[in-house]
Amino acid sequence: MQTLYITHPSCRLHEMGPSHPECPERLDAINDQLLASGVLGFMDERQAVAASRADLLRMHTPQYLDYLRAHSPLGAGAYFALDPDTLMNSHTLDAARLAAGAGLMAVDAIMRGEASTAFCSVRPPGHHARPGLAMGFCIFNNLAVAVAYALDHYALTRVAIIDFDVHHGNGTEEMFAGDDRVLMCSFFQHPFYPYCGVGQAAENMLNIPVAAYTSGASLRQVMSDVWMPRLRAFEPEFIFVSAGFDAHREDDMGQLGMVESDYAWMTQQIVGLADKTAQGRIISFLEGGYNLSALGRSVVAHIKALAKL
Ligand SMILES: [Zn+2]
Numbered sequence: 001m002q003t004l005y006i007t008h009p010s011c012r013l014h015e016m017g018p019s020h021p022e023c024p025e026r027l028d029a030i031n032d033q034l035l036a037s038g039v040l041g042f043m044d045e046r047q048a049v050a051a052s053r054a055d056l057l058r059m060h061t062p063q064y065l066d067y068l069r070a071h072s073p074l075g076a077g078a079y080f081a082l083d084p085d086t087l088m089n090s091h092t093l094d095a096a097r098l099a100a101g102a103g104l105m106a107v108d109a110i111m112r113g114e115a116s117t118a119f120c121s122v123r124p125p126g127h128h129a130r131p132g133l134a135m136g137f138c139i140f141n142n143l144a145v146a147v148a149y150a151l152d153h154y155a156l157t158r159v160a161i162i163d164f165d166v167h168h169g170n171g172t173e174e175m176f177a178g179d180d181r182v183l184m185c186s187f188f189q190h191p192f193y194p195y196c197g198v199g200q201a202a203e204n205m206l207n208i209p210v211a212a213y214t215s216g217a218s219l220r221q222v223m224s225d226v227w228m229p230r231l232r233a234f235e236p237e238f239i240f241v242s243a244g245f246d247a248h249r250e251d252d253m254g255q256l257g258m259v260e261s262d263y264a265w266m267t268q269q270i271v272g273l274a275d276k277t278a279q280g281r282i283i284s285f286l287e288g289g290y291n292l293s294a295l296g297r298s299v300v301a302h303i304k305a306l307a308k309l
Contacts, residue, residue, distance in 0.1 A: 002044040003307035004109055004118035005034070006102040011048075011122050013091035017079060020087075021253065021290040022123065022137040030121050030286070033296030039303055044115060048122065051100035051145060058148035059141055059175050064132040068093055068139070082134035086124075096124050096139035103146025103240075106283045110238075111154050116280035117271075117306045119243075119299070125287045127169035127242045128194060135171065136194060143240050143285045144175045147182065150238055157181055160236035160278075162227070162270060163188075164219075164263075165244020165287045166254030168197035168207065172242065177202035183234045185227040187219060189247070189254050206230055212255035216262035219247070223266055228273070235277040239270055245289030245298040253290045260301040267305035282306060 012024040034040040056065060071080045072093045079087045099122035106118035126143055128136035143161065150156055161176070163169040163186035176182040183204050190198060190209030197207045208222050245263070247256035274282045284306060289295035303309075 001115050002042060003303060004106055004115045005040065005043040005045045005121060006048050006106055006118060007045075007121040008048040008098040008102070010091060010098055011095045014095035014124060015089060016087040016137075022125070024123075025292055026289065026295060027121055027123060029292040029296040030299045033300045034303065037300045039300055039307070039309060042307060042309055043303070046105065046109075048098045048102035048120075049105055050094065050097035051104055051140070055104055055145060055149060056097070056100060056140060058152065059131060059144045061132040082139070086134045086137055086139070088139075092124070092139065098122065099124055099126065100140040100142045100145045103142050103283060103285060104149050107146050107150045107154070110281050110283065111150075117282045118284065119303055119306065120283065120285045121299075122286055125244070126285060127163060127165060127172050127244070127287050128167070129171045130174055136167065138171065141171045141175060143242050144172050146283060147176070147240055151181055156237050158183070158234055158236050160185070160231055160234060160239045161242065162186070162239065163242035163244070163287075164247060164266060165242055166247040166251070166256050167193055167244065167288060169242050170194045170196050173197065173201055173205055173207075177205055180204060183230065183236065185231060187222050189214075189256055192254065210256070213257065215257040216249075216259055219256065219258060220262060220265055223269060228269060231273055236273070237278050238281045239274050239278055241270065241282065241284040242287045243284045243302060244287035245295050248289070248291060248294040248298055250294040251289065251291040253288065260297050263298045264301040264305045267302050271305060271308065
């Protein structure tokens with residue numbers, strides 16, 4: 001079965017001003033590298049459908065959804081700042097609903113048996129978004145909205161979340177801390193934005209803060225020694241990945257030492273586990289990754305492993 005590649009042209013229309021690192025060209029860099037490498041030809045490409053208000057309300061508050069709608073700017077060149085780093089233009093709300101909808105589409109397609117793996121090439125990203133607050137370039141928590149939908153609709157009892165972005169996925173942690181149906185494993189540079197995640201928020205949160213300049217080899221060690229034993233014991237029925245590529249050594253947003261072969265290796269571990277316990281079911285969401293060349297190359301390595309190419 002082919003890996004799903006879910007995206008939407010409107011995800012390019014959200015932009016937060018010139019020189020903002022979370023830019024539309026990120027999606028072009030990914031698409032270009034997938035095309036040039038030949039990987040795109042092996043994928044099942046689909047256009048995302050927007051998440052409904054009911055779907056977003058599983059993870060976000062009605063007040064927040066109303067606030068976003070009320071402040072969505074009209075017309076070209078107008079912005080509304082949700083926080084100093086996170087802005088809305090007139091297309092942002094549509095893009096954010098499509099980004100969240102991509103995951104819902106992936107859950108349904110995989111549960112129907114049309115595919116076993118999916119990559120959602122979407123923006124805005126999601127893992128910092130809190131129930132009632134935009135944060136760190138994120139509007140809706142795309143992964144969390146999809147996890148909540150999968151738990152609700154398909155009566156799953158054990159879902160794993162793996163977050164290898166350079167930043168702590170504070171929004172996802174807040175949404176699932178204490179929910180025994182979910183095990184979240186993450187590493188992240190510390191001390192670093194968003195300056196939390198150290199110490200265990202709950203039994204089901206496995207956070208591994210690492211120092212700046214930690215190498216890819218050491219991060220592999222974290223995965224094999226700390227995450228994998230917990231994940232194997234948990235026996236997830238579905239695995240969701242917050243795939244940020246800003247831990248790449250060429251990405252100036254962070255100071256970790258991942259390279260393409262590390263992303264490939266980590267993805268292979270995830271695929272191996274999914275094949276054992278989850279009927280191969282994996283959905284990966286684009287989070288960070290701001291060096292366009294490194295981002296495109298790393299996503300190719302990630303998808304090659306996801307699709308077993
Ligand atoms: Zn990040």
